[in-house]
Amino acid sequence: MKTYSISEVAKELNVTAYTLRYYDKEGLMPFVERTASGQRLFKESDIAALNIIECLKSTGMPIKEIKTFIDWCTAGDITLQQRFDMFMERKSVVEKQMKELEETMKLIEHKCYYYKTALEAGTEDIHKNDKIEIPVTT
Amino acid sequence: MKTYSISEVAKELNVTAYTLRYYDKEGLMPFVERTASGQRLFKESDIAALNIIECLKSTGMPIKEIKTFIDWCTAGDITLQQRFDMFMERKSVVEKQMKELEETMKLIEHKCYYYKTALEAGTEDIHKNDKIEIPVTT
DNA sequence: GTAATCTTTAGAGTCAACTCTAAGTCAAGT
DNA sequence: ACTTGACTTAGAGTTGACTCTAAAGATTAC
Numbered sequence: 213m214k215t216y217s218i219s220e221v222a223k224e225l226n227v228t229a230y231t232l233r234y235y236d237k238e239g240l241m242p243f244v245e246r247t248a249s250g251q252r253l254f255k256e257s258d259i260a261a262l263n264i265i266e267c268l269k270s271t272g273m274p275i276k277e278i279k280t281f282i283d284w285c286t287a288g289d290i291t292l293q294q295r296f297d298m299f300m301e302r303k304s305v306v307e308k309q310m311k312e313l314e315e316t317m318k319l320i321e322h323k324c325y326y327y328k329t330a331l332e333a334g335t336e337d338i339h340k341n342d343k344i345e346i347p348v349t350t
Numbered sequence: 351m352k353t354y355s356i357s358e359v360a361k362e363l364n365v366t367a368y369t370l371r372y373y374d375k376e377g378l379m380p381f382v383e384r385t386a387s388g389q390r391l392f393k394e395s396d397i398a399a400l401n402i403i404e405c406l407k408s409t410g411m412p413i414k415e416i417k418t419f420i421d422w423c424t425a426g427d428i429t430l431q432q433r434f435d436m437f438m439e440r441k442s443v444v445e446k447q448m449k450e451l452e453e454t455m456k457l458i459e460h461k462c463y464y465y466k467t468a469l470e471a472g473t474e475d476i477h478k479n480d481k482i483e484i485p486v487t488t
Numbered sequence: 489g490t491a492a493t494c495t496t497t498a499g500a501g502t503c504a505a506c507t508c509t510a511a512g513t514c515a516a517g518t
Numbered sequence: 519a520c521t522t523g524a525c526t527t528a529g530a531g532t533t534g535a536c537t538c539t540a541a542a543g544a545t546t547a548c
Contacts, residue, residue: 251525312408313447334427389494
């Protein structure tokens with residue numbers, strides 16, 4: 213079975229080897245095996261697991277919570293419910309992030325328009341009488 | 351013209367007064383006026399500007415870059431092009447974030463399904479023969 | 489007018505997530 | 519055998535963004 217060194221994996225996942233060692237130190241990689249001399253040997257399945265870790269991280273989940281998930285994985289079928297619940301919660305977190313990102317996008321696009329027209333006019337003054345936007349909650 | 355105290359603004363924007371003072375210290379709020387005794391007086395337009403700051407922050411822009419933008423605003427029409435370019439770049443950053451968030455969502459949803467079926471079976475073993483997913487670039 | 493509750497500042501402390509250093513070990517090429 | 523470069527560890531250092539403290543001054547409520 214093909215294995216990979218830490219720097220190969222780092223390159224593949226676009227992180228540094230330092231970061232991977234840090235994750236290991238924090239308990240996110242209890243599954244990675246070692247050679248007799250102590251060097252890490254990453255399997256394909258380890259890289260897949262790291263992809264899940266990256267995915268959780270990208271939802272804003274802190275390392276410590278990801279560790280809890282890894283611990284659940286190690287514990288086996290007894291923690292299936294916790295893991296299911298966790299991913300369902302992540303799903304709603306990501307849904308919220310998507311909505312927020314859309315609001316952000318609206319404002320950014322409005323500003324693009326604002327500056328495009330200001331540039332055409334040569335001055336921002338053309339927007340002097342724009343009404344101040346009060347965020348609408350409903 | 352109605353004005354607001356730092357704690358009123360903090361409440362409104364869902365941040366702490368500490369945070370607002372920190373932003374001020376970092377140069378994000380040169381426009382906020384003061385009473386004779388030195389207390390900050392926030393106008394509606396200041397709150398609008400803080401909303402833009404929050405918007406930029408939510409795209410992952412660091413405080414120092416936001417300060418650059420605020421400095422451009424202070425400099426006037428001469429920096430219209432820079433500000434337009436900045437928002438156009440933010441737009442493409444947010445587009446990228448949206449795409450990434452969709453990829454994240456796909457993986458999360460897949461995991462929800464994975465654990466839902468595992469729960470129904472009472473064991474994760476039913477997925478033993480799932481092929482390892484190799485991220486597809488195209 | 490005085491107590492309670494703001495506000496101000498400079499500067500220190502915290503926290504997460506890296507990021508690096510030092511000193512040593514291991515592996516691959518010539 | 520020896521050099522070069524990758525790997526190991528513990529632990530220190532960095533960064534960004536707050537978060538708080540202390541001591542002082544200002545404002546509000548009665």
